[in-house]
């Protein structure tokens with residue numbers, strides 16, 4: 001029996017043997033069998049009877065010695081029904097795999113009133129019913145799988161003497177993924193992309209305990225609302241300014257307070273400032289006049305967008321001319337890159353062309369009926385004006401969007417007598433007149449400077465801010481507003497917000513007024529963003545972790561696996 005074991009004092013103590021907690025005693029000179037035997041035990045209630053080596057692995061024979069007690073009624077039993085042997089992978093010895101053969105007994109329940117007729121020895125603390133490995137092996141596989149993922153864990157475990165397939169490792173990991181049972185009070189919700197700009201999922205973070213509580217497959221108000229309904233203890237929902245999650249919170253957690261994310265509020269203000277600054281870059285010859293009263297909100301917005309577009313185009317044109325001039329003066333590419341701050345690829349393209357290349361606009365996706373506009377227009381002209389019929393036809397062409405989305409497009413056609421194939425509004429980029437008086441800082445850089453407190457500015461940046469204040473109309477006004485807005489967000493006094501909104505509106509700057517308008521649509525959540533300390537910062541951090549995990553698995557992991565690796569590991 002154990003006397004045959006090739007054990008002596010020279011056997012080194014491997015890492016796993018330490019974890020196993022048994023090998024140190026075996027490796028020391030031993031005096032008798034009875035001392036060695038318990039050292040092979042996989043856990044209490046299992047008596048080891050033999051251990052042999054062969055075919056590259058240890059086989060440990062054992063039997064369950066737990067008390068026969070019915071799990072339903074608790075009555076003891078002495079009536080044996082049958083017996084069989086469970087084969088389980090156990091922790092290795094010196095990287096040699098160990099297989100445990102445990103004889104277990106099935107007993108008859110002696111209690112006539114008990115619904116259960118037979119039961120098996122309960123050894124859940126060592127191995128679970130139907131498991132092919134002991135609990136401690138499963139724990140180890142989960143711990144490594146959680147950090148490293150399926151394939152790397154498979155390779156590592158093989159080296160350690162624990163050969164397991166990656167499917168089994170991942171199944172084990174997914175089965176045990178569970179969020180904490182403690183009631184949730186404050187959650188942060190945000191989206192993340194499966195495929196950039198195309199398909200999105202949702203992540204939910206417990207902001208109090210700083211851990212992920214769930215990862216949802218999609219980004220929809222319905223699924224988030226359903227999730228919130230299952231967690232009625234939630235009092236505060238922190239979310240970005242995406243209307244979808246606001247709607248989900250109203251549906252699923254009506255009594256919860258919503259908090260808009262401060263980072264996104266700052267970002268949105270910066271964008272508004274950038275757009276407003278773009279006005280200064282439009283050409284003098286442009287038909288748009290700053291400050292002209294808009295006829296209505298929609299046309300004002302259209303005009304605003306058009307001016308922003310023209311402004312951006314003008315900036316690019318100016319940069320293009322600068323690159324060409326530098327190139328003609330004999331500078332090489334890296335010098336031009338240093339000089340202009342543009343990307344290497346952009347500069348490399350621009351020096352080879354004579355005309356500024358147009359920005360490639362993305363084709364509408366298959367969920368957008370605009371992608372099938374020509375096809376739909378042909379049917380429409382041919383007299384087919386029934387939305388449902390058109391939906392059937394356009395589906396055959398690959399449309400994957402909804403009926404209501406299609407109807408929005410069709411309703412525009414129904415209200416116009418003109419030909420439906422009116423092209424989608426595109427920027428009039430071919431006829432940008434000569435640009436005059438372009439300030440030296442592009443709007444995006446100027447807007448970033450505009451938002452930055454003076455204490456954080458470098459000397460060079462401070463000089464730029466001063467010159468922008470002098471050269472650009474309204475820069476100083478917007479900078480004052482931006483600084484006040486930052487102060488309000490930090491100050492936790494929501495009453496100051498009203499004064500700010502009033503002053504911002506009174507500036508008369510369209511970009512800023514529009515920002516105010518959007519804030520007011522979500523004003524309660526914005527107020528909470530000022531008064532509450534919660535923010536979505538850690539949700540953003542968890543999204544970064546999720547992205548890293550997603551990429552480390554080559555984008556092949558499904559929601560279940562991502563969720564298992566995002567939730568805290570509970571072994």
Ligand SMILES: [Zn+2]
Pocket residue numbers: 070071072073074075109110111114115116
């Ligand atoms: Zn029973």
